[in-house]
Amino acid sequence: MIKEIINFDEIIFLYLNSLGSKSFDFFWLLITNKFLNFIIYFFLLFAVFKRYGRTRALNVFLLAVILIFIVDQTTNLSKFFFARLRPCYDEQISLLSRLVTSNCGGKYSFFSAHASNSFALATFFSIIFKKSKILRIGIVFLALLTAYSRIYVGVHYPMDVIIGATFGVFFSITYVYFINKHLKNKLFNF
Numbered sequence: 670m671i672k673e674i675i676n677f678d679e680i681i682f683l684y685l686n687s688l689g690s691k692s693f694d695f696f697w698l699l700i701t702n703k704f705l706n707f708i709i710y711f712f713l714l715f716a717v718f719k720r721y722g723r724t725r726a727l728n729v730f731l732l733a734v735i736l737i738f739i740v741d742q743t744t745n746l747s748k749f750f751f752a753r754l755r756p757c758y759d760e761q762i763s764l765l766s767r768l769v770t771s772n773c774g775g776k777y778s779f780f781s782a783h784a785s786n787s788f789a790l791a792t793f794f795s796i797i798f799k800k801s802k803i804l805r806i807g808i809v810f811l812a813l814l815t816a817y818s819r820i821y822v823g824v825h826y827p828m829d830v831i832i833g834a835t836f837g838v839f840f841s842i843t844y845v846y847f848i849n850k851h852l853k854n855k856l857f858n859f
Contacts, residue, residue, distance in 0.1 A: 675753075678828045682756055685820045685827065686766045693821075694769050701770070701818035706787060709811060713794050733793060736844055740789045740837060741782055748777035755824050768823040781825045784816040784833030785840075792841035812837075 689697070699705060710733070718726035756762045757773035791812035795805040816834050819825035825833075 674828070678826045679756075679762060682820060682826045683762070683765055685817075686756070686823055689767055689769065689821050697818045697821040698769060700814050701783065701822050703783070706790070706811070706815065710790055710794065713798070713808070717797065729797065732844075732848065733790065736789055736793055736841060737786055739844075740785050740840055743836070743840070744780060744782040744785050744833065747780055748775065751779040752777055753779040753826075753829075756826060757823055766823050770822045770824065774824050778825050778829045779832070780836060781816065781819050781829040781833035783819050784812075784825075784830045785837035787812040787815040788834040788837030789841040789844075790837075792838045793845065796841075796845050 714726055714730055714733070717729050754776065755773055755778040756766050757768045758776055791808045794808050798804045798808070812834070816830045819830055820827060
């Protein structure tokens, strides 16, 4: 059954990856770039600062850094545990796919750190900005674009992205729950 899932995942990857065209490559390379996310989340942190002050913004910043550190390192551990080759390192798949980026990344792909980190931060900031539906939708939409960009540029399979996103959301919700439950100062009462 695992083999059938992996084969289906490869077929879906090849289909989605083949939908790309040179005219859209720049856009997806921009979306997949980590620094774009840093800029966007910096502006969200600045919004926390403007609305709630320096102390609250510093708390949110530190909590976000801890969140990303844990999620990112867990993702790296899972890659070495599962040792699934990235599409660009799999000889059969790489011949059939488009590698848009100049750097394939690490050898293993399961599961996507971009997807897990993006969805962890999207969930985290969605909880903070729970009263702003439009902002929350925008944050989640950016996470979706980032996750899909990993398939588009040819470095992750769909299951890498789906599991990464699911892990990011689940871990972020658990993290915020733990912080609210065990810290005297309810940091997420915005």
